[in-house]
Amino acid sequence: MSALPEALSEALAGRFGERFSLAQAVREQHGHGESHHTTAIPDGVVFAETTEDVAETVSLCAEHKVPVIAFGAGTSLEGHLIALKGGISIDLSRMNSILRVSSADLDCTVQAGVTREQLNNDLRDQGLFFPIDPGANASIGGMASTRASGTNAVRYGTMRENVLALTVVLPDGKIIRAGSRARKSSAGYDLTRLFVGSEGTLGIITEVTVKLYGIPETISAALCSFEDVSQAVDTAIAIVQLGIPVARMELMDRGLIAAVNRYSGLDLKLEDTLAFEFHGSPASVEEQVAMVRDIVRDNDGKDFEWASSPEERNRLWKARHNAFYAVVSQRANAKGWSSDVCVPVSELGGCILYTRELLKDCKVPAAILGHVGDGNYHVVFAVDPSNEEEMAEVAGINKQMVKRAISVGGTCTGEHGVGTGKIAYMREEHGNAVDFMALLKHAIDPAGIMNPGKILP
Template sequence: MFESCIEDLHRLLPGRVSTAMAVRMHHGTDVSFHKPFPPDAVVFPHTTEEVAGVAALCAGYQVPMIPFGTGTSCEGHIAALQGGVCIDLSGLCGILRVSPEDLDVTVQAGVTRKQLNEHLRDTGLFFPIDPGADASLGGMASTRASGTNAVRYGTMRENVLGLTVVLADGRIIRTGGRARKSAAGYDLTRLFVGSEGTLGIVTEVTLRLYGIPETISAAVCPFPTLSGAVDTAIAVIQSQIPVARMELLDAVQMRATNLYSKLDHTEQPTLFFEFHGTEAGVAEQVAQVRAIAAEAGGTDFRWASKPEERSRLWQARHDAWWAALALRPGAKGWPTDVCVPISRLAECIEETSRDIAENRLIAPVLGHVGDGNFHLCFVLDPDDTDEMRRVRAVNGRMISRAIAMGGTCTGEHGIGYGKIDELREEHGGAVEVMAAVKQALDPKGLMNPGKLFGPTP
């Protein structure tokens, strides 16, 4: 049966179907700690219609389908747990329309955020969602990505206006639109944003754009204590100061960042700030943040106003994952995240940091503290049974702590197959409602099976 499916796929996409083990393994492996699972074949369509043709063939043969963007997901989203066909969307790389007057753009799913911003460079506009990795915009929509700019510009949920989606049986639907509001029917766009490829394959995305600020200024400020840094972040948000970015790196992460990126910052808990606006507006934001930080012991602001200086600063922040791994050469990394109401952030981070120290683990803390989201990168030896036991216990307690505080088991990494139990811990019976939606749209369980809900019956 599967051999017949592959033969039909070769006829549909001549020269764009691969069963080579190296290609398959690449497409079953993301940046997470979770075990990779290669698909049985990988296809490379170039259009929505070709994706629909692949889906219709796979549906006819009851072969699982796993969408693939750039492979930067963190919870095993692209692992082919039941084999099947991986649909690599990198060939859908067209920027279909830019409307500067309406501040929106439509792109194919394989376009990455950096490619889009390079294309927009001469328009005076930009797309702000920045998860760090140069992820595909279709993948970012599918995982409801956010990142360093979310405190001001929101997440993919707020910035996706519409989608083109291929359903499990090969039907093509279009959700949402370019109007800034609509009261027409169910909000299917929000249903597919964050569905992690379990309901359909996103092939086109319509996005909000923003004007490039007149003035951009960035700074780092160390604090003598972790609580001082977190309390400053909370006070900035509660004061409604419109910072664009506000990132926390603890002392361990700052040491790793200095070593990896060849910087010389103070190795204390540190906030990275970026301010956007008019020259006067940025000056006002800076003065307000300075005053708040000073009350918590943060006085040594280091500024990066030139574009190349800002780029180096934020590249160092984005390289935090690799910097953490470099603390222990040969070790593996397990990235994980939670998000809590801003009023509980200090408590959650401090209790988690104590738990890490008491269990003798290397797990730098960093995060988008402006919206209550923080990450750990456990740096570990997977062959050390005792260490793995301690890592799993600390991770589990952090998630339970966040949920008990009214937060979530993941602010932006998603569920994949790595946090299925945690999703149930957080949402309880609501997971069965999610599963019912899945059953309605994908009754054969072919779309990215084994994710969100566990094994497909």
């Protein structure tokens, strides 16, 4: 039985027909992301195809004070999608058109449901690519909403730096456009940055204009291993401090290597490992590789091996992107709990060693991985959500890891977002600024219908 007001259900059914669903299976699909967070299903789902569809849905929900949750590819990790107060989930996955590409200006505009893989497949023939790569085949709208980044952030930045403009539906159903295609502006408040990272709590992003880049002339990857994780981290810090423009620099601890070997059929050495990718001209890539090889050697790294062919590189990065699933697959019927923090690069070694100590006696399969070039690292656990003792143990480790990160000038989340999973740390990290965030939220969404229960305590 739907908890929606009858008048709202009738209005949505009349407007969207079969694109409005009250089916239990459809609602359950839209009540969770990829992680351990408890499913909370919406009361109904609208499959939007245009910005106007979203605006009409939000307007109707605002009239009845019914919550609205945006849904993209469903890959979020911190409980962003759960319908804590029921309401309507607006599925944007059918909004998957690439509206415009300008190779001259190196930008494009896409609907929010376009995924990063879809966009890059479309751009390849034009010699262009979009570099933000969170691992999952996430939607561009969802990536903007959570201020995602990923493996390429050390060179290309995050969604914050790569989103130029947005089309957004506000909580009353009005449509606004924030930003422009200009590469800089001094005109008024920076609304684009306000909505990037707002997780659907201020409005629903329906179109995104992003920066593009030319596909590098040469792309090469390399692996090296270390007997101790501190050596790997010292290597990463030295590379950053010397300004070597690596495109990717990923830490995989030996626990993750073991899981990835089993899951992806690899035979990587069971040691703490750094994986690199280099972009540029043949000469610049050769120079980068030579400099990195010397730093690796100075820190007692071993087996510096190239993976120059596209097949080898793709196999390596596919294995890295499957890290979450590799850890979870170690237990039958497990769920993934992935936590991330980001700290100043100078604090990275101490924080990772501290985290490794926390994991020493952990009864749950776990692994450390990270985008160590920008101080962002993750711990992935394979948990049984029905085991209260186990969940409490992991929650305690997560709490200590986050508190350590904040204490050294870092953040409770570098790229996953707050959702429901990191709300408890917002006050500790931001202090009285949380009250200012709440003022903004109330001014824009006074009825509190936009993705309620997320970000703000």
